Amino acid sequence: MTITLYDFELSGNCYKLRLLMSILKLRYDIVPVDFYPGRQHKADWFLRLNPFGQLPVLKDDDLVLSDSGAILAYLAKKYDETGLWFPDDPAISAEVLRWHAVADDITSTASAARLALGFFYDFDVDKAQKSAHRIFRLMDEHLWFGEKAGRDWLCSPAHPTTADIACFPYVMLSEEGGISRQDYPALRRWTDRVRRIPGFIVMSGIFPAGRALED
């Protein structure tokens, strides 16, 4: 197998795949795509890979895939021998996909605010920020009651799933879009836990957390 990631270093959606592939210890090649300022994701050669003109794209031998959430599910189902990252159980699969959808909402709000402030996109920053706060509020509540019930992650299993990977990057990068996480203490604690998953890697703007336990 040869995996190739069409990647933009500052993209949270590309980082999701780098993060899962690092956790799963997968080797892959990178083809850099200059999303900004080059707008290469709208170039003809890229549109032939993904007509939607969105990053990331992943090639596994001859198979060409797009959409970060779909690729996370593919990588987990194909390469995670433990079956934990995208569990087969129908109810849990539905739970994971539910949070993949939240991840897309985070992209269209928190990530949009970041693109407006950092990449000069002509978006309604105020609206994007307010909508992101509404999602973060719900996530904080979900995670706070999760902690009370002994659940550390977004979904019910006792381990992280691709749902956590999918939601994590643009939560962590929210301050670049002017969205403070001060009012979401349980959300902040969850980001500590994600950052302590063995195999965790950083990207620009996403820092490591301290060690969790004394060994």
Place this chain on the structure above:
Amino acid sequence: MTLSLADPTWYPIASSEDLPFRHVYQGQLLGRELAVWRADDGNVNVWENRCLHRGVRLSIGINEGGELKCQYHGWRYANRSAGCTYIPAHPADAPARRIQNRTYPVREAYGLIWSAANDEQAFRPFAGAEGYDWFALRPMPVNAAPEDVLAGLVGLAPDDQPADLLPGLAVRFGGTCYFVQPVDAGRAVIRGLLREPPADTLATLRHYNEILSKLRDRLERSAARKPTPEPLQPTFEKLSADLATMPDIAIPRGNTITVVVRRKWTSADGVIGFELAARDGHLPTFQPGAHIDLHLPNGMTRQYSITNGPGELMSYIIGVKQESASKGGSKVLVETVREGDLLSISEPRNNFPLRRDAIRTVLIAGGIGITPLLSMARFLDKSALPYELHYFTRAGETVAFRSELEALHGKIIFHTGLPRTEIGTTIASALGQWSMAQHVYVCGPGPMLETVRDTAAAQGWPEESIHFEYFRNDKVIDNSSSFDVELARSAMTLHVPSGKSIMEVMREAGLTVPSSCEQGACGTCLTSVIEGEVDHQDVYLNDSEKRANSCMMTCVSRAKSARLVLDI
């Protein structure tokens, strides 16, 4: 009601459970952002959320258990004092003691963390607090003015249970208390307490969460119809005059601190441990390798290394060797000082700073020389940095601080009763050949230090990678010469006769000269040399520093030339 930046009221700023192991919580009170973290010893720190270096939020930093490390350039700050303990860009230097972040008062009570903008008021339990096992509800942040939030909470009271307003934006009805944390002019957090833990925890928490969510939505809708209040504008206080001006040329001995001997115990045959505790609050920040001057009841001053780990500021633990009663100092300590006695100590000084950027760190201790190295090992240990500690003791000597050493995770090797020849080969193999970013720290008896320095040099270790601290100067001081010293800044020329040190002559002339050990070991009296050739007799400077002829110790070193010009 308008919020005041100077409001001295204690407000809750977090729940106790918001501060799990190795987390940094981001909070805010009266417009001031806070970094809140619990150290491994349980102490809660409430600091200004801003690194002194580049202003980056400390709430994105790393809680290392005893120190908080800034994410940006790695400056570290100690638990309790918020004093800076390490600056990675200056790995070989001890940071100035005065680099200290702003701290706010803190109390943990009733399941909440409380703080205040200043320490003008003592913390007091709220009315009716005593006698109950308070249970914290899920905090509810609200984007509305704190006084409006309070009014909204009052409105929650049932008709037959009128709300009872408590001082400090709080209200009570039935068995529930609600506190409003004034985050800013237009932001608040509702922190609710139930008088006792409910039978069905989750259902009760969800029930109150629903009530408070609805209240929040109502309050935010009405706040959206009003003009947004102007956020509070806290000012960052200007640098103190102390920090903004050059220090005096001659620094007096510094303030002494009174400590109480909380514990005195036998750590090993011939080594007595002393725990010296602050009488009130915590002791000053120290760095690994630092020592204190201990002013003894008989008028003598002795230096002892601090053995503590990072952020341990409630007391300093030192080890005193019984028989090294060279000038009667240790003897007085061991024989006459009892638990409960008061002693005077200096603020910590560090002539033996630890680099924390090494690829390999070798610590070599001989006998009581373990004390500064134990502190270094503890710092490296907390940060999960690799190190090897070789601890040499004589035959029949027992190992001091054994249980403390065994609690560490690094490579600790005890060498007991080796013959002299074997000590040399053991040191040689412990050191190995030098390569980039390897550092050795050694503390022990004079001959052992010489062996390590010589062996390391022979195996390619450059001088700047060999760090040592002498307890004392065993060399016989030759004070037979006589010469003149010209003090450039003081515009005076003094004659130093044989039998007197430069320091003694300067003091007789009325100058204030800082000093500590007065035997060329501690480095306190380090002075710049402008002209003349120095006759170095100290053990503080290394060979290349001595050769450079640019500084000297005025307590023991003298002149080879007829005249010395000093920068004093």
